[in-house]
Amino acid sequence: VDVQHRPAHVCGRGEALVKVSAVGVCATDVELYEGSMGYFTAGLAQLPLIPGHEWTGQIVALGEDAPPHLAVGQRVVGEHATGCQPAPAAAVNNNSNYSNSLPALPGTKPVFANWNCRACAISGGFLRCPRRLETGFFGRDGAFQTEIRFPSHQLxxxxxxxxxxxxxxxxPLAAAHKAVRLAGLEELGSNAPTSSPVRVAVxxxxxxxxxxxxxxxxxxxxVACVIGASASRLARAKELGAEAVWNVAEQGTEGLWKALEDELGELPPVAIEAAGHPSAMPTALGCVRPSGRxxxxxLSGNQLSEICMDDIVLKQLMVRGSLSSEPQDWRAVVQMLSSGAVxxxxTHTLRGLDKYVEAIEQVRKPPEGMLKLALLPNAESADADAEAETPHGKRARHA
Known part of the structure; x- marks a missing residue:
């Protein structure tokens, strides 16, 4: 890992320059650091790269053709993936994609490319686009830098x-929202004999x-129950609204499903697996009632889970994978953030890009009580040279 000084970014057409306030560090960043992430073996990601896909910041400059609602000084977040081109007007009118896609100027090609991809043009499913870019993974630098150049229509x-x-x-909140959206809570609620809220096991x-x-x-x-292995994290889950918790490190899983049935009268219609551990899959399967979801x-890092297919077939379960997020999830997340619901x-922060490796090591082996770590790229650090000035403040630095 190298921390470099580079010339300050210059906004291109359809871009914004954002001073990075904070970057979240997650297990995927650890996999990138170790070189074990699946995108490397698939040939998508290559070194060198600037990681950092969870970020927030403040606009310091806008390029030509920026959406009219953007202005210097605004606090923003940016979507994770970009497809090969913005949605056509028909898709926008159908509210299936962006409401502020960038058209091409007369005599020029579209902003991203001159091809048409069904995933982008019809569904907005950028993660299915064969020419997609993913912030901090491939095609677009991530946010472990003092300033990030970003497509303005995705802010x-x-x-x-x-x-x-x-x-x-x-x-990560957008990714969580997508998983909940795919569970189809509205459909389950409308088909229920009563109007009581849908119960979910996490x-x-x-x-x-x-x-x-x-x-x-x-x-x-x-949230009928959160199943985990950390007493402090499960306590936080209850503070956030979980009605019950189950500590598998202390209680195992043998009595879990009967306890849920006894408490609720039947198992929940929905379970969401968010652990990424191989043992979580069979645990989640057992938490769902017949015909549930x-x-x-x-993600388990290519580790195998021991499950019996009969458990899925005999219970007639619907099983769905959920990867990252889509534009509609980001719109919902902005509403959620603005409402004060989050x-x-x-729980832990580090200051300065020179603390990047320390951040990775802490996430790899979390200290007691750590839930989430964030790094502040523009905060004071031990590197005195970080104070060098640029037109937008400190000289652009990159991890």
Missing amino acids: HVLLESVPWEVSVLAE VGDGPMGLLVVQVLRWKGAR LVLLG QSIV
């Missing part, structure tokens, strides 16, 4: 009242599990 403006400790959670008490809890509560669902959000789970 979302936040209220000044939203602190960075909350706004830095936007990207497997995983890490940052993603705690964010799933917050999204579920915001949507009016009941299971959404898998966690409580921060950031």
Whole structure:
């Protein structure tokens, strides 16, 4: 890992320059650091790269053709993935994609490329685009730098009242929202014999599990139980709205499903797996009632889970994987952040890009009580040279 001084970014057409306030550090950043992330083996990600996909900051400059609602000084977050081109007008009118896509100037090609991709043009499913870019992974530098150059139409403006400790959670919160959306709570609620909220079991008490809890509560669902292995994290889950918790490190899983049935009368119709541990899959399968739904959000790092297919077939379960987020999830997350419904789970911070390796090591082996770590690229650090000035403040530095 190298921390470099580079010339300050210059905004291009359709871009914004954002001073980075904070960057969240997650397990994926650890995999990038170790070189074990699946994108490397798939040939998508290559070194060198600037990581950092969970971030928040403040606009310091806008390039030509910026959406009219953006202005210098606004606090923003940025979407994770970009497809090969903005949505056509038809898709925009159908509200299936962006409302402020960038058209091409007369006599020029579109902003991103001159091809058309069904995933981008029809569904907004950028993660299915064969020519996509993903912030901090491939195609676009991440936010472990003092300033990030970013497509302006993928920025979302936040209220000044939203602190960075909350706004830095936007990207994982969008991923949590997608998992909840794919569970189809509205459909389950409309088909229920009564109007009572849908009950959901959440497997995983890490940052993603705690964010799933917050999204579920915001949507009016009941978090029937959070299953995890950390007493402190499970206590936080209860503070965030979980009705019950189950500590597998102390209680095992043998009595879990009977306890849920005894408490609720039947198992929940939905379980969301957010742990990413191989043992979480069979645990989650057991938490769902027959004809229920299971959404898998966690990644196990190519580790295999021991499950019996009969458990899925005989219970007639719907099983759905959920990866990252889509534009509609970001719109919902901005509403959620602006409403004040999100409580921060950031417990640890480090200041300065020279603390990047320390941040990775802390996430790799979390100290007692750590839920989420954030790094502040523009904060005071031990590197005195970080004070060198640029037209936008400190000289651009990159991890």
